[in-house]
Amino acid sequence: MTLERRFQNVDDFARAARRYLPRIFADYIDGGAFSERTLRRNRDDFDAYALRQQVLTPLPDHADLSVTVAGRRSRLPFGPGPVGFQGLYRRNGDIAIAQAAADAQIPFVLSTFSINGLGTIKQATGTAPDFQLYLDQDPEVNAAYLASCKAHGVERIFLTVDTAITSVRERDVRNGFRSIDRMTPGLMWQFAQRPAWSLDLLRGGFPQVELVRGRPEFGRGAMAQAGNLSRRLDKFLTWDTVAQLRQDWPGQLFIKGIADPDTAARAADAGADGIVLSNHGGRQLDHGQSTVALIPEIRQALGPSAALCVDSGFRRGSDIIKALALGADFVLMGRPFAWAVAAGGQAAVAHLIALLETELRITLNLMGLSSVDDLRRAGTDVLRPQSR
Template structure:
């Protein structure tokens, strides 16, 4: 079966990835906090919004999807967000996704929890990635992170602030992710059921998190390092932390994990370049609000000048169009790229980008639009909130 027929959407990649990955890693990608209510809301709430269809308008043959966010041009309004341990799902997974992004002309954000490090990714792509920073409890470790960023030409740091308190992801607890640091009989059985993934492990050896490789306090091997990285997260993050990092880092700085308008308003005074509206993909606060529903309120609180990235729950090109119409500048996607690279490596990641690009183009044209700039000018006229009290037939819409 051809690639185009086998993978027509994100769900196709997810299904293939689950067949290839041991359950411990598939569940780590898929899972959310506690009852996974926020995880579900992130998807369900896209159905609260409808797009406006327009006909008989002159259109460009190919819509212009280029955007400029915080003084950087991207050929598409979305890109791979940071995902930990991509190299566990597919050998050199971080490199594969970064290469696909670089070839598409879109940014790639590397996680502190990545298998491939900053220097390795830069050498493989010729482009310095952006960096998602998790602050460690040890200031010397954080200084080493920043030094690595500077040495490798990183221009943007995304300080993640919503994981100082680690939530419970019940799938991970059952599987022992972050608590198992060696091969157990249960893990061995899981690995034996996934021969292709296991063969890759035997050939290449069990990977390590390159950024902390050789540091005894983090242990050896990605499983042990995963647990130690999580346990060592700075639990005392405050706005003073942001202010100190702002003094230490001269490049662009974004706060990732803002999901409340009051916090977005405070970010305006923090001398940052923007925020990522994120609930960590439903992996932190259970029974929280979806990010797509929060976009208008957060944009109003943030103001027009700071960049507003958004993530959590995005799967379709129409999802991205809705986010941009509601006030976001750029969409980051985590799980979809984890699934794509796990299923089919760099080819999978590149095909995912192509699928989403085509979905956005078709969606815009059916809305009578030829560019992202036109979509933004239309704004809330192009995206309506469905009145939940209306019947299925004759639904009423109103501007947000």
């Protein structure tokens, strides 16, 4: 069966990914913090808004879906957000996503916890990705991260600030993710139940996180490195940290993990070029607010000039449209691209991008709009609050 028939939406990719991946990795992608209430709320709160339909409106043959974010043009108003260990879900998974994004002329944000590093991505695609920066407790390690970004031509980094305190994801605890640092009988059994995954990934040896390869303090192999990377996160991030990074980094600086209006306002004052409104996909604060519900007050606090990206819970083109109408500039999507690359590699990622693009075009046209610019000018006039 062709990709076009197998995969019609994000949920199709997710189901296929779960069938392909060992449980330890499928649960890592899927899981949220504690009761996973924030995870569910991220999806449920899109239903608070309906879209206004308009007909008999002159429209061009193709809606213009391009946006400009902090001076950079993107052909589409969404892109792959950072997800750790993509190269564990499909061999060279980070490269596959980066290449599909480059082909679609949209940005891709590479995680510090990526299997394929900046140099490998740039060599494979000819383009330096954006980079999600997790700060380590060791300043020397952080300096090496920034040096790698500068050496490979990274233009924009996303300082992630909502994981200084690591929450409990109960699925990961049960599976031993981040606590297993070597092959165990249980893990071997999981791998044996997924022969296609095992043959694809392990034929080149078990992967490592490229950015910390050669640093013995992080361990050997991605499983050990996953735990050590998390344990070594700087737990004392402050506004002084942001100020120092702003001084050390000459490119664009976005702060990722803000979900509070006062913090958003202060980010703009601290010299950030933009923020990512994010609750880490429901993986940190349980019983938190959804990001889509927070967009209007975050936009008001941030002001009109600073870039506002948003992630967490986005699955459909209509979700993206609602976010843009509420005041966001761009949507980052994490899990959908992890599922897609696991389900079918680069071709599946390209198909996911095409599906979302089609949803956006059709939905905008049915709303009587010809471009994302039209949508943003109309703002909340195109939304209808719904009681639930």
